[in-house]
Amino acid sequence: MDTIILADWLSARLDRTAAEPTYRQMLELMQQAILTGQLAPGTKLPSSRTLAIDLGIARNTVLHVYDQLTAEGYVNSTTGSGTYVADTAPRDGVAKKAKTEESKAPCTISRRGERLIAQAGVSPKQWGAFMPGVPDVAEFPARTWSRLQARLWKRASPDLLTYAPGGGYRPLRRALSDYLRVARSVKCQPDQIIITTGIHQSIDLAVRLLTDFGDRAWVEEPCYWGVRSVLQSSGLTLVPIPVDEEGLNPTPRDMVEAPRIALVTPSHQYPLGMVMSLARRRALLEFARQHKVWIIEDDYDSEFRYGSRPLSSLQGLDDAGQVIYVGSLGKMLYPGLRMGYMVVPEALVETFRLGVAELYREGQLMQQAVLTEFILDGHLTSHVRRMRGLYGERRELLINAIRARFGDTLAVRGDEAGLHFVLELPHFADDRAVTADALAAGVVTRPLIHYFMNHDKALRGLMLGYACVPNADIAPNFDKLADVIERALTPMHTPMPTPLAQA
Structure with a gap:
């Protein structure tokens, strides 16, 4: 020009x-x-x-x-x-080299990234019937929270607007330690609590600080897909350990080579819902003590137990300091809060406090301060108690809807606690196809097969969450799902004889 x-x-x-x-x-x-x-x-x-x-x-x-x-x-x-x-064009040598390398290797993500994306289990829809693992956020006492937040913002201290000190807001750690000792029989002091953004970050931090690339990690078979993704992305070698009605059940062959870490959900196995027996708990703790195995106890929703008191934690039985206890406040309050915690052995306190600050530069001190007031004023305990009653009603309504359509032909598993249960399907059923067809009908569920590493031995079933579904919506939404299930089961039924009039 x-x-x-x-x-x-x-x-x-x-x-x-x-x-x-x-x-x-x-x-x-x-x-x-x-x-x-x-x-x-x-x-x-x-x-x-x-x-x-x-x-x-x-x-x-x-x-x-x-x-x-x-x-x-x-x-x-x-x-x-x-x-x-100015002459801004790349130098010929650089341009030619870049063009040559581009022709050799197309732009792509890493193999680790490819595996993560290929196995991703996150759902595009995070709310509605029958999304598992989601509380009813519409029932959250937002006015109370807003009032506490406004009060703190009115006299906001500069200390609440900066990065979090190692481990998080100390008054919150003190309030949580008191709560966990009473509600979950966790043995801890405030300094042992590390505030995180949730269970994923807690496990990620533990893996980064306690394992090296290629280390073995025991995971339950089946297990939560999100935890599996965190471990695999860290370069660990995952060893699936089967579960039975008493929980984690390693074979003698599994125990020949001890893992570096073992991740378990002893109080409410995810996703099948069984409780690890006391004998299995003691055996796992002794194995961990002898072989220096770190146990990560994922206690994701044990506050919601129906018909009995919440069970004591595995960490409460640990005398050797081998258990790292992780939990989330999202299921008790609302997932968008993105706040969790971990209780680490005393020997690891300083390591984890430095690690969380170095890797994640934690903040959210104002939210932590609001949560502290929420707990100390008794709102957390009353909210959990009220939700336990409401979720118990919804659980019964969903089970009744299942029985009304299928009688006892389809079993329900893991309904004693939590925010979901599993509806078993026959081994020939394609639970992934059922899930896709249900979504097209406006109903969300998850196929049980996605939680297994070994699909050849996987059970077939559907994860049904009931906590976030209003009472009046449970039966009509299950009717939609039941229609899809019946179509999936029909090919295996004996065909009805054709009436002579229509022959």
Whole structure:
């Protein structure tokens, strides 16, 4: 482009009525012209006075554009000589090498990233019937929370607006330690509690600090897909350990080579719902003590137990300091809070406090302070008690809807606690197809097969969450799901004889 016609070219493209300043429009147009070669390297630009007159704009506007172009390396300015377009093209050697390498290997993510994405279990829908693991956020006492938050913001301390100290807000750690000792029989002091953004981050931190690439990790078979993704992405070798009605059940062969960590859900196995027996708990703790195995106890929803008191934690039986206890406040309150905690052995306290600060630069102190007030004023305990009653009602309604359509032909597993249970399907049923067809009908569920590493030995079933479904919506939504299930089971039924009148 000849600079004689630069003013005409710019004038045709500047929008004098736009909200964007003329300076910004002109700068972007000239940058693009230089990058595309319309203004070739070495081209002398008109003086700022001449260009301003030709465009009918203030000279300062042109001066600002030229200064910015110079600062970003698009042009070179020499006093007394003028302003020239710089040569911004990559050097030939660099360009040729880049082009050659590009032709050899297409742009792609890592193998670890490919595996993570290929096995991702996250759902595009996070709410509604029958999304498992989600509390009823509509029942959260938002006014109470808002009042506490407003009070704290009114007298906001600078200490609450900066990064979190190692481990999190101390008054919250003290309140949680008191709560966990009473509610979950966890043995801990406030300093042993590390505040995180949830169970995923808690496990990620433990894995980063306690394992090396290639270390073995025991996981329950089946287990929560999210935890499996965290462990696999860290380069660990996952060893699936089967579960039975007493929980984790390692064979003698499994125990020949001890893992570095073992991740378990002893109080409410995820996803099948059984409770690890006391004998199995003691055996696992002794094995961990002898072989220096770190046990991560994922206690994700044990506050919601129906018909009996919540069970004591595995950590409460640990005398060797081998158990790291992790939990989440999202299922008790609302998932978007993104707040969890871990209780670490005393020997690891300083390591984990430094680790969480170094890796994640924790914050959310204001939210932690609000939560502290929420707990100390008794709102957490009363909210959990009320939700336990409400979720218990919804659990019964869903079980009744299942019995009304299928009688006792489809078993329900793991309904004694939590926010979901499993509806078993026959071994020939394709639970993934049922899930897809149900979603098309407006109902969310998860196929049980996705929770198994070994699909050949996987049970078939559906994860049904009931906590976030209003009572009146349970039966009609299950009717939609039941229609899908019946279609999936029909091919295995004996065909009805064709009436003679229709033959």
